[in-house]
Amino acid sequence: MNNTKKSPNNTSKTNLHPRNKHRDRYDFPALIASCPALAAYIQPNPYNNSDTIDFADPNAVKTLNKAILSHFYGIKNWDIPPQYLCPPIPGRADYLHYMADLLAESNNGVVPTGKAVRCLDIGVGANCVYPMIGHQEYGWSFVGTDIDPIAIKSAKNIVEFNPTLKDSVDCRLQKSSELFFEGVVKNKELFDLTVCNPPFHASMEEANAGTIRKQSNLTGQKVTNSILNFGGKNGELWCDGGENKFIWLMIKESVEMADSCFWFSTLVSKKENLVSIYKSLQKVGATDVKTIEMSQGQKVSRVVAWTFLTPEQQIQWAKKRWQK
Template structure:
């Protein structure tokens, strides 16, 4: 058993990976396991096949997902960190609901850039029963997400974003109402910066050099012109148009230095409130920003109207 991590208290992975249980439930994982220098069971995280098999086992054991796979070359997300975002979003909703976490399909979440893995809808639906609408610009990602959804007989809506310059436009429809929007935006401003970022990460982990991008990833998953700050700025700009249809807009922010300029952008958008929520994960701290155009009393009313 790995040592305890600093994940959210409700995160099922806060005690690390229970490889004995994972292998018992998914024997195909066993050939990819190995012992680290202190005798703990682990896998080679530079091996894309091993990471995919670990994710398959985690999703089966903890989230009742019988089928999960992604096409070669697509982003293979680390499950524990991803599900932390879900748990902190649940806490954010509880703040508008008398500190009670809302559960059930009446809670609607829009996942921007859902990806081929469908990781947020899979884990969020399992943990809280929320209804997810996943959006992606990549046809291959949508095809993979549909396969995962259909083979697991899940009710998850999927929509294709047809215009690269749009985020909410074209996918939020006139009759929609969402309690949350969420996004893990592309971090880098170019493919060159994405590659350099991966090399720095492997070096800091003592893994040497790797010619592969960390956990794979298509271009749209890893980089866009201007990087995450430009992407989130565009998200804020478009969110104004849908202020009455969404309670909280949120996005992960990988670079702490981006928080200050993003705060200025949010103030110019005249949001009613915004928060920076930190998530301690192992040796690093990640974070997301959340903003709303609804005042505190309006948030409670939105919840009642939509049966939060």
């Protein structure tokens, strides 16, 4: 049932997807040209052989994101409220590129592009990162949902102030923290793909401990107070039951969308959760499950994708929606 793929080995340092625009080291002069404010945060790396930023500084990280989004994706107006998640863009882009490959498997090896390809981003966040990258790279249209009204307001502002997104991204408030599709997906609405970055901690204490470990690794010094360099509110970082329960609830509800979505998918940060995820998917009757491993430097994660469509239904879905 499970089909695991590893991202291809290559000579690039990060092992990112071949189409990922962030495989090379940061070109800071080019990024500064796109976002002059970044210049204030540039500093020599510890070996004094290249430039970098202080990744333990939340303002530096956010400004780097602004520069990346402007330079690579043409997003000229992007900001997030204080303390909200500031996503590492290369890894987010990787997720979408591998999902594009998954769609291509049913489209004669060609990635389907354009607004006809519809994606549902569960937990779009204040940063709206998946819709931005997915639309700018492939022209896909997105519905982004979130349980946080402030996050939805922020995502809507990003869409509103970037004209290329305005007709292709719709942000909707999910009023229930226990639902994923009901209440935000409209009657007879179809999606080719869902994406999701689950909150992977089970408590605030666990989330703080993880942040302290990250800060200690970044600074090379023991840290006792957590400072979220990449930000993150409670709903973004942790939930009752953690990643495993969150994904199980999503899988359970996805059955009700069996005929309305081609591929469901989610990022899985904790490898030890895979066994229970596979059991859950078998229990609900998923017809195909794929696991795609991704790596960025020393960090390894994976995406699990599942569908309820039979092979014949998958072929017909692609013909009807993408091969016109």
